[in-house]
Amino acid sequence: xxxxxxxxxxxxxxxxxxxxxxxxxxxxxxxxxxxxxxxxxxxxxxxxxxxxxxxxxxxxxxxxxxxxxxxxxxxxxxxxxxxxxxxxxxxxxxxxxxxxxxxxxxxxxxxxxxxxxxxxxxxxxxxxxxxxxxxxxxxxxxxxxxxxxxxxxxxxxxxxxxxxxxxxxxxxxxxxxxxxxxxxxxxxxxxxxxxxxxxxxxxxxxxxxxxxxxxxxxxxxxxxxxxxxxxxxxxxxxxxxxxxxxxxxxxxxxxxxxxxxxxxxxxxxxxxxxxxxxxxxxxxxxxxxxxxxxxxxxxxxxxxxxxxxxxxxxxxxxxxxxxxxxxxxxxxxxxxxxxxxxxxxxxxxxxxxxxxxxxxxxxxxxxxxxxxxxxxxxxxxxxxxxxxxxxxxxxxxxxxxxxxxxxxx
Amino acid sequence: xxxxxxxxxxxxxxxxxxxxxxxxxxxxxxxxxxxxxxxxxxxxxxxxxxxxxxxxxxxxxxxxxxxxxxxxxxxxxxxxxxxxxxxxxxxxxxxxxxxxxxxxxxxxxxxxxxxxxxxxxxxxxxxxxxxxxxxxxxxxxxxxxxxxxxxxxxxxxxxxxxxxxxxxxxxxxxxxxxxxxxxxxxxxxxxxxxxxxxxxxxxxxxxxxxxxxxxxxxxxxxxxxxxxxxxxxxxxxxxxxxxxxxxxxxxxxxxxxxxxxxxxxxxxxxxxxxxxxxxxxxxxxxxxxxxxxxxxxxxxxxxxxxxxxxxxxxxxxxxxxxxxxxxxxxxxxxxxxxxxxxxxxxxxxxxxxxxxxxxxxx
Numbered sequence: 005x006x007x008x009x010x011x012x013x014x015x016x017x018x019x020x021x022x023x024x025x026x027x028x029x030x031x032x033x034x035x036x037x038x039x040x041x042x043x044x045x046x047x048x049x050x051x052x053x054x055x056x057x058x059x060x061x062x063x064x065x066x067x068x069x070x071x072x073x074x075x076x077x078x079x080x081x082x083x084x085x086x087x088x089x090x091x092x093x094x095x096x097x098x099x100x101x102x103x104x105x106x107x108x109x110x111x112x113x114x115x116x117x118x119x120x121x122x123x124x125x126x127x128x129x130x131x132x133x134x135x136x137x138x139x140x141x142x143x144x145x146x147x148x149x150x151x152x153x154x155x156x157x158x159x160x161x162x163x164x165x166x167x168x169x170x171x172x173x174x175x176x177x178x179x180x181x182x183x184x185x186x187x188x189x190x191x192x193x194x195x196x197x198x199x200x201x202x203x204x205x206x207x208x209x210x211x212x213x214x215x216x217x218x219x220x221x222x223x224x225x226x227x228x229x230x231x232x233x234x235x236x237x238x239x240x241x242x243x244x245x246x247x248x249x250x251x252x253x254x255x256x257x258x259x260x261x262x263x264x265x266x267x268x269x270x271x272x273x274x275x276x277x278x279x280x281x282x283x284x285x286x287x288x289x290x291x292x293x294x295x296x297x298x299x300x301x302x303x304x305x306x307x308x309x310x311x312x313x314x315x316x317x318x319x320x321x322x323x324x325x326x327x328x329x330x331x332x333x334x335x336x337x338x339x340x341x342x343x344x345x346x347x348x349x350x351x352x353x354x355x356x357x358x359x360x361x362x363x364x365x366x367x368x369x370x371x372x373x374x375x376x377x378x379x380x381x382x383x384x385x386x387x388x389x390x391x392x393x394x395x396x397x398x399x400x401x402x403x404x405x406x407x408x409x410x411x412x413x
Numbered sequence: 414x415x416x417x418x419x420x421x422x423x424x425x426x427x428x429x430x431x432x433x434x435x436x437x438x439x440x441x442x443x444x445x446x447x448x449x450x451x452x453x454x455x456x457x458x459x460x461x462x463x464x465x466x467x468x469x470x471x472x473x474x475x476x477x478x479x480x481x482x483x484x485x486x487x488x489x490x491x492x493x494x495x496x497x498x499x500x501x502x503x504x505x506x507x508x509x510x511x512x513x514x515x516x517x518x519x520x521x522x523x524x525x526x527x528x529x530x531x532x533x534x535x536x537x538x539x540x541x542x543x544x545x546x547x548x549x550x551x552x553x554x555x556x557x558x559x560x561x562x563x564x565x566x567x568x569x570x571x572x573x574x575x576x577x578x579x580x581x582x583x584x585x586x587x588x589x590x591x592x593x594x595x596x597x598x599x600x601x602x603x604x605x606x607x608x609x610x611x612x613x614x615x616x617x618x619x620x621x622x623x624x625x626x627x628x629x630x631x632x633x634x635x636x637x638x639x640x641x642x643x644x645x646x647x648x649x650x651x652x653x654x655x656x657x658x659x660x661x662x663x664x665x666x667x668x669x670x671x672x673x674x675x676x677x678x679x680x681x682x683x684x685x686x687x688x689x690x691x692x693x694x695x696x697x698x699x700x701x702x703x704x705x706x707x708x709x710x711x712x713x714x715x716x717x718x719x720x721x722x723x724x725x726x727x728x729x730x731x732x733x734x735x736x737x738x739x740x741x742x743x744x745x746x747x748x749x750x751x752x753x754x755x756x757x758x759x760x761x762x763x764x765x766x767x768x769x770x771x772x773x774x775x
Contacts, residue, residue: 005416005417005418005419005420005423005484005707005711006414006415006416006711007415007707007708007711007712008414008415008715009414009415010414010415013414013415075414075416077414077415080415298720298721298724298725299643299720299723299724300552301550301551301552301553301770302728302770303548303550304550304552313724313725313728314728316721316725317705317725317726317728317729318729320705320708320725321698321701321702321704321705321729322701324701324704324705324708325697325700325701325704327415327417327704328417328700328704331415331416331417331418335418342700345696345697345700348693348697349697349698349701394690397689397690397693397694398686398689398690398693400693400696400697401683401686401689401690401692401693402689404669404692404693404696405669405672405673405683405689405692406673407683407684411684412683412684412686412689
């Protein structure tokens with residue numbers, strides 16, 4: 005058992021913290037107010053950083069073949085960095101040009117050729133984005149309802165349908181030379197087994213962004229509606245096998261497995277936002293000369309002290325659950341339950357904490373002069389995307405009860 | 414590097430105590446509560462696990478190689494309490510004397526007292542901490558210790574003093590004339606120390622507890638332990654929180670098993686989201702409580718100031734254990750209200766952690 009941060013973790017946290025303070029906080033309010041505009045200076049700067057990291061990673065793996073392969077902390081480090089970036093600004097963090105969830109899907113189930121084609125030279129001259137499109141107007145969590153169709157026509161797939169809630173969809177397809185991984189069915193009557201992910205690159209004819217949503221929070225991040233009208237993509241842009249196999253793991257299931265790493269990441273981003281809010285409240289209280297007496301008897305604490313300690317405990321609980329999910333993933337252990345625990349718990353905790361913080365600062369909290377009200381709006385999405393709190397409760401429940409999805413639904 | 418897996422030694426402790434708790438402690442729990450006694454054979458058996466002796470260094474008769482670890486202590490406390498909280502408190506009672514002596518005692522005091530808890534047989538320990546007052550806390554101790562020549566004179570009333578009738582000595586906490594909280598090792602036969610009737614409480618009835626009155630009770634000054642009790646309090650806080658996690662785990666596991674057996678409306682009740690989601694939240698909060706407390710324990714073991722971590726864990730765990738135990742009973746419905754099932758006992762026991770609070774705050 006060890007709760008200490010490795011040197012690498014400390015380094016990455018410090019670097020992300022610097023980026024958050026220097027590049028995100030100063031433009032946080034602007035890109036919340038000016039929804040649908042793009043912080044290109046920020047994008048370009050982050051692009052250079054990512055490019056540098058990518059090159060460093062390549063030269064490292066090229067030179068020594070990971071000889072001293074100690075236990076990995078890859079997912080853990082990602083979560084720690086993301087907490088810092090989301091502390092800077094959750095909407096901007098989501099907007100950072102990178103392969104995103106679409107890239108994660110290609111990484112998880114793509115062929116070496118697909119990985120090379122779409123991710124090999126991803127970090128090129130200009131910023132670009134990868135994205136993932138699952139949700140449709142008539143379903144959310146019930147993802148076997150995919151109605152977007154994919155029909156084979158010679159050397160191509162022809163896609164038809166409407167996708168909504170696609171994070172960075174516009175930036176991936178219109179504002180850069182990126183791609184979106186679109187889920188479509190080969191045969192609606194065959195259910196889940198027929199649903200496959202397809203890589204749709206920018207510039208594909210028949211693909212249109214019909215709307216970019218106006219949102220409650222994370223406004224710097226674009227959330228697109230994608231219209232596919234006879235959109236044609238090359239035959240080898242399908243992820244996984246073309247055959248419909250009832251118990252297959254290559255397509256749907258393979259991509260679903262990426263949730264085991266993305267849910268802790270969502271949890272971490274929410275934790276960053278809530279931490280920002282809580283820090284502001286504590287600073288405000290400290291300026292007023294109010295200190296939190298952690299070791300006082302509960303009966304002797306003020307309501308304010310109790311509220312703050314309660315929030316701190318909830319935040320740290322969410323963080324440790326997140327670290328645990330990461331730690332298990334990094335050790336190659338199955339972590340679906342823990343990933344959902346982290347996500348469900350963090351979603352509820354950060355929503356509560358940020359709302360409570362607004363309450364505690366009264367008119368200051370409610371005013372747009374401070375970022376606090378924005379953090380309350382930004383935190384709420386943690387409870388929703390990558391599976392709502394309720395969907396994650398369902399996953400946890402199935403896991404602890406040993407039930408299949410047909411036994412508990 | 415952050416890692417929540419047990420090391421080999423922790424794994425061994427965890428497995429040993431967990432199986433003892435499941436095989437010996439849990440089966441004895443119901444009778445212990447109802448008959449208000451814990452079988453001596455169980456106590457003797459537990460003694461052989463070396464849970465107490467293992468925390469005492471070799472120099473004083475034990476077999477601890479290293480200073481006792483708060484993490485290991487938490488693992489033991491959690492596992493035992495998952496079996497039964499009253500029995501766990503009884504079995505670990507020697508630590509009520511051993512820990513303060515180890516942490517605060519002088520070399521002479523350690524030489525004199527610690528070997529007494531390393532014998533062949535279980536040696537009960539006790540502590541007189543709580544007082545019968547609604548707002549008792551360590552910041553508000555009514556029992557006084559006045560210096561008189563080479564002695565201290567203790568006066569006051571204590572309650573929830575475990576094993577007071579069988580322990581040879583107890584640590585009494587009292588405020589001296591300077592307002593400093595002192596810990597005094599007092600033999601139970603000392604004139605002026607009177608052990609009252611056995612108490613009856615909401616839960617934890619397997620554990621013998623007593624009211625203890627101190628009137629003009631003279632204790633040699635050499636029996637006063639060192640003064641800064643804060644570090645020790647944090648450690649006892651961690652052990653208590655670990656026990657709370659154990660109670661929560663017990664309740665969760667029982668509720669899961671029951672919900673998978675019990676049918677309603679043609680399905681198992683666990684197949685209903687209202688029950689399933691309750692169980693999911695119980696599981697998540699139990700995990701979170703455990704992690705927070707482990708963090709507090711780990712930081713304490715590093716010799717760092719863990720005041721905040723201990724406080725956060727305490728806050729979260731106290732809340733979580735009551736909620737989990739309450740929901741555990743709720744899942745069983747009317748059957749949970751009947752004493753044939755242990756969930757109502759776990760709820761009564763869980764409420765006790767708020768009372769111990771007074772003994773862990775400063």
